[in-house]
Amino acid sequence: MSKVSVLVVDDATFIRDLVKKGLRDHFPGVQIEEAINGRKAQQMLSRQVVDLILCDWEMPEMSGLELLTWCREQDSLKTTPFIMVTSRGDKENVVQAIQAGVSDYIGKPFSNEQLVTKVKKALSRAGKLQALVASAPPKMLSSGGFANDSLAALTGGKAEVVKPSAPTPAPAASAAPAPAAASKAPAGRGQGQLRLPSGSTACVIKALSLKEALLVVRRGEPLPQVLESAVLDLEQGEAAETARLNGYLHAVAAFEPKPDSEWLQLTFRFVDRDPQKLDYLSRLIARGTAQKHFSPGA
Numbered sequence: 001m002s003k004v005s006v007l008v009v010d011d012a013t014f015i016r017d018l019v020k021k022g023l024r025d026h027f028p029g030v031q032i033e034e035a036i037n038g039r040k041a042q043q044m045l046s047r048q049v050v051d052l053i054l055c056d057w058e059m060p061e062m063s064g065l066e067l068l069t070w071c072r073e074q075d076s077l078k079t080t081p082f083i084m085v086t087s088r089g090d091k092e093n094v095v096q097a098i099q100a101g102v103s104d105y106i107g108k109p110f111s112n113e114q115l116v117t118k119v120k121k122a123l124s125r126a127g128k129l130q131a132l133v134a135s136a137p138p139k140m141l142s143s144g145g146f147a148n149d150s151l152a153a154l155t156g157g158k159a160e161v162v163k164p165s166a167p168t169p170a171p172a173a174s175a176a177p178a179p180a181a182a183s184k185a186p187a188g189r190g191q192g193q194l195r196l197p198s199g200s201t202a203c204v205i206k207a208l209s210l211k212e213a214l215l216v217v218r219r220g221e222p223l224p225q226v227l228e229s230a231v232l233d234l235e236q237g238e239a240a241e242t243a244r245l246n247g248y249l250h251a252v253a254a255f256e257p258k259p260d261s262e263w264l265q266l267t268f269r270f271v272d273r274d275p276q277k278l279d280y281l282s283r284l285i286a287r288g289t290a291q292k293h294f295s296p297g298a
Contacts, residue, residue: 004128005031009041010056019054022112038062042070051128057086065100072101081122094226104227111222117197195231198222210281215266216255224252224266232268243280247271
């Protein structure tokens with residue numbers, strides 16, 4: 001079986017070393033190439049094939065965006081997964097990268113877990129992940145190194161789109177207080193559960209439309225990433241219904257005007273177009289669960 005190859009492009013040596021170590025620790029047998037800027041990467045890609053490109057945005061001679069644009073013009077690189085690794089997380093730059101054909105996005109600083117999750121997702125979509133799984137030591141497989149941390153495990157199969165929740169007994173007078181994430185969170189129009197590759201977290205729904213939801217979550221590690229796929233479980237409604245909605249994080253910001261804000265505000269864009277889910281959202285909005293004048297961002 002041929003090795004899976006990854007090209008790491010960054011003008012900072014310590015970033016390349018960090019990425020290489022993360023890849024080698026979690027993907028045994030992976031073949032890693034590296035380039036110090038976009039121009040060197042372009043020369044390398046002109047003479048050899050790789051399965052994945054991890055590239056910085058700002059580099060001398062040729063930027064990551066310029067390299068991405070060039071790659072998408074080449075027949076041999078049109079579909080090669082290209083992950084941008086950069087601190088440029090504002091909306092305009094994300095839109096630029098998406099328009100140029102980026103596959104995914106990792107914001108700096110990033111954790112090892114975030115890097116591994118993004119790489120797994122990209123290689124899985126390209127049909128290359130199984131090659132790495134086959135070469136992994138048995139202990140990595142048994143400990144969950146490649147298992148159950150992908151959103152495919154959450155959204156795969158034929159699970160019900162909307163289903164009644166299990167009945168909840170009425171709280172006694174001496175009942176324990178609600179979890180901190182639910183009881184101390186900023187006020188909102190409802191609550192739900194946000195499932196990210198790094199784990200699940202309770203969220204407050206500040207606003208809801210047929211296109212997106214504005215959520216507030218408690219800040220944790222690792223931080224949610226722009227363009228990260230996610231699943232939103234809405235546990236609301238007169239009949240205690242639960243809807244599972246697929247989407248991605250369109251924007252991540254501090255909820256409070258300070259760098260150490262305890263809460264994050266997330267814009268969650270829906271990708272589902274299932275009539276049953278849209279009907280459920282419409283009913284939630286109609287009964288006043290969401291803000292009626294919420295206007296989704298462009």
